[in-house]
Amino acid sequence: MQTSPAVPRQASRPTPPTGAETVTPSPRPGGRFGLTTATALVMGNIIGGGIFMIPAAVAPFGTVSLVSFAVLTIGAIALALVFGQLARRNPRTGGPYVYAREAFGDFAGFLSAWSYWITTWVSNAALAVAAVGYLDVLVPIGHSTALTIAAALTVQWLPALANLAGTRFVGAVQLVSTVLKFIPLALVAVGGLGFFDPKNLGPFDASGQGWLGGMTAAAAILLFSYLGVESAAMSAGEVRDPERNVGRASVLGTAGAALVYLLGTLAVFGTVAHDQLVHSTAPFSDAVNAMFGGSWGGTVIAVAALVSMTGALNGWTLLAAQAPYAAAKDGLFPAAFGRERHGVPVFGVVVSVALASLLTVLNFASGAKGAFDILVLVTTFTATVPYLLSTAAQLYWLVRGGRAVAPGRLARNAVLGVGAFGFSLWLVAGAGYAAVYQGVLFLFAGILVYVWMAGRRAAA
Template sequence: MGNKLDLKALTALVIGSMIGAGVFSLPQNMAAIASPAAVTLGWAITGFGMVCLALTFQELTMNKPDITGGVFGYAQAGFGDLCGFFSAWGYWLSAAVANVSYLVIVFSTLGLFFDTSSMTLFGNGNTLLSVGLSSILIWLVHALVMRGVQTAAIVNYVTTIAKLIPIIIFIVAALFAFKWHTFTFDFSGVTIANEPSLFDQVKQTMLITVWVFIGVEGAVVVSSRAQNRKDVGRATILGLLTCLFLYVSVTLLAMGVVSTPELAKYPNPSTAKILEALIGKAGVVIIGTGLIISVCGAYLSWTLLATETPYTAAKDGMFPKCFAKTNSNGAPTHSLWLTSSVVQLCLIFMYLIGGGYDDLLTVASEMILVPYLLVGAYLLKLSRVELSTTRVRMIATLATLYGIWLLYASGFHHLLLATLLYLPGIAFYLFAKHESGEPAFKGRNKFILIGVVIAGIVAVYLIANGVKL
């Protein structure tokens, strides 16, 4: 049991992977596009949808204990090896690319403390010094994970607790300073001419809330390492409800401290300026320190999730067998080397092109939403056969609809571009099938492959002709 994870470690992984830098900028991000009423409705809809998704994970972990491949294992079981592979490839690549953004945020935050008008050390996290220190951080985390998932999970548990402290301090301070008349000022945001309707405001909030819950599947991805299978579902629900409470509290309480129009003009991380107004300069230090700890913790969480993906997929025959190899500490060495190397290459690429990383991050992030939809669709498929209870059918239907909504809200055009990132992965899939002696594209897999290739060709054609996607 030395390399197994208990309920606390699994819950910390869920919370740690969901809470990164976004929570510290949520007040301004929300105030800039929506009124308190719209934000409240947006969180209610998102919270309901994410609870349905979490319940889907719980149902599947309980009723399909033989599937240990996490979110992509469900895609494989429900829709075949190729769908399972694309789900695993998209999840892994998205996690690796997104990790670069955490490194950028860490050192751009340090720039707030150390950069001056005459000397820029860290800048926006893309200076030579930032890239050098980011590279050191990549390989320090690499060395930590090499010591075993259990060791990394303990460190993640500590950083998760540490990152919650500044958020709780903010919530308590904002609770005491909260004024109802400030919160209800232009409550619906439609009293001023030419302002968006309440429905349009709610829709805009969803574009933000799509991303802040990514990571809810953290415990499911490492389910093969859980001490108790039941803890996977429990950790998912517990982690989700904790993050939902924190997100809603930070956002709505801030709108009761500073009026929405004024809050919309705040620089980010907006929580720093709010807390500074409430408790003085210490507020900036608390939020700045919390943000750095939070992002470093999120980087560790996502390194664990990204590394576990090729490892688990290899055990299920979707990735080449070499990625299933572990060292004496139980750490998947080849998978970890692949993940760390891709993060390092993306970091160097970002430095060489001097920015432009945001587009890649947006497209890659879209790939992580596809497994969510396939998980809901798999339970929906099961609800018509073996799990045919009203409760399961309702959960599955709502989770599937929410998965479709997530793709719609984040932009189907990004999904079209994402097909270009799926294509290189086919080489991994072909090699894995060659090793097992199985045909790579049989039955419906041929049609799935043709569909992805055609979508990729269309994306290339549109880009070549200057069409903005």
Template sequence: MVGSGVFLIPAQLAPYGWTGLVAWGVAIPGALLIAYILSELAAARPGATGAVAIVGEGLGPLPGLIIGWSYWVAVWAVNAIIALTAVRYLARFVPELTATPLATALGATALVWALTALNLGGARGAGRFQVATTLLKLLPLIAVVLILIGLAFGSSGQFSASPHTPFSGGSLSTALTLTFFPLVGFECASLAAERVRDPARNILRATLFGTALTGAFYFVISNGIVFALPEATVAAADAPVAMFVEIFWGRGAGLIIAAFAAIAAIGCLNGWVLMQGELPLGMARAGLLPRWFAHTTGRDASARSVLLASGLASLLILSGTIPGMENVLNFMLRLTTASTVWLYAGACVAALRLGIARVPAAIGLVFCAWVLAGAGVEAVVLSIALMLTAVPLYWLRPREQAA
């Protein structure tokens, strides 16, 4: 979960001021609610290959396929965002990386393929890399918290140095969608259930505790940065966390934080590259996708799905170099969130139909509808269009299984 989102979102939320703070107060409990539903589904179906397979069981193979495909689209789309974020932080050391849109795109594409090569070596190696980067990426977050503690208990009064946009109910839905984006990832343990030892116990622990801890970090760090500095300063920052530390601790500290922020984004990218292979693999083994997606290498890596997704992420990154397409980050954040929320909504409906955690599922469904509303008509419509591209695969599925 801790990756590019927390290092990117302060700049996106800064224009919303107090509305952003309230949005965090809604997004984190909403994520915990969905996390609980996914954990209960995994506990009730410990033999399932993952959450998508359980959704397919509850809703039928075609809805299960469409929802799982939507999530897969969100995975490789978010990889494009994460890779671009990593390059922006690395550019604090090598400014040439962001000298032109093409240079930025090429650097991000290179990162995607470097992590793709690592994951083609198997889930175990990718998992070890993930553990190492997880330990390192907590350091910049701790540094921000320490600065915020000093500001809160000091006498400098920076928190009230400049006015911030007052709360606006009309902007809450959009701010909610943006705050929900960094929280996406809490479902990964339930998606790769067949890789998890004792899923009924460990998925619950990883999902709920991980979401709660990460949400608390995000709330403090994002709001602390936004309210400790002038709104316009944060909104204009390419690397808001590094900028924040540099202002209070100096350029050297800012560069150190930028390095760890880049590590965090790269580690997050590694985890999502793993998921872009694991998700289609689990769907294929559950009979929701053609058997072509079930192929694995000698190291049990889902090479076909990983290569396909990395190729699509690369195309998305390179599309940012097209004139008129430079400022699509905010839209991509909303599109990725919308594409992901369809899985959460499907899990809620499946829980209702299977008689699992029905009351939380009903509340969770309302929350999902709220997040989708905040994504905007364009993002929701495009997410639906991308979902429907999976329909031809449904008709291929029986032929492949028969073969």
């Protein structure tokens, strides 16, 4: 397989097509990711470790949270379809960054890339911390801070080494980890339905806020379960036939993740008594114990969670390098982020993992747990900035080239675009005031980097 070609700087600002359905010509060699691997990348990045706590997190709101799941799934699939349409226009690595810059210029593109980059490496630190918690169930290491830090760093750097070995290895690891994580999840999601007892469900509106208030409150927790829907678009340059497969992989991966989320939550709701579930710290373990007896569920779920988080770290490490890579090729990030080896932006991988490692060490060594929690919460805001800019770009192209598109297709795409924009805006609202405030500060801090790079380009 050949490495995807670098995008020439003089061609970094493509001429906008006249119609919203126009496909940007892409005479490019075949990528390393086929449809199956690209779908696994999307599913693996959406399903991290959060699924193992979701049923307990939404149980206080009652079964109305299942309605929230259904509504959010529709929004997430609409967003996936929009990414597929945007990838047909411009199938370059960088996804949301590329779409925002093409439609709105350098500054919007930079904000998208900067915001997404923050999201990826801070989220990777959070995943590593959570993974160590599950590892402690299998191998007690919590008594030693040094061992805990060493384990967290190992969990981060092993996926990084897989990335540095080349995108072929990234795809293989992602495919294997996605298959392995679905074995125990399917055991609960499908097998649990055979042990389903409606008496365990509890009330429809357990919070007493009314069904609409309960659904909205549950949605604020569930909204972030779908982060990662953009994974195939971010790595479009590594996907074979991206004009077709990015959209397919985005939809299939999102739908697959949604099915696992929904069936898993429903199965846990039906096997664990509601009064027990609202206080559970390991709902899937409790479900396995309820289904088969004994107390071995905790070990099974700990292994599943570790596999799930390792796969998510593998995929997110690649994405952490892709956004600054695309921006570096256009002169908006330092040039080092655009250097490749075996098709992988090496500098981007190393710097992103190093920053995540530093944050992890600070968390464990200095006890800065409060600050760490704030940073993690900030990512729920920073992740939505590229979504909003991408969906706005889709609407921009529809408005600009709408007369060149068949009325039926224009109406369909407009509904999808508005729905995806509304979904993204709901993500921002669900993040909360504190996260939005802190996230805006992080976002605007990047303006200094933009000023530095823009000044250097102007002086060149």
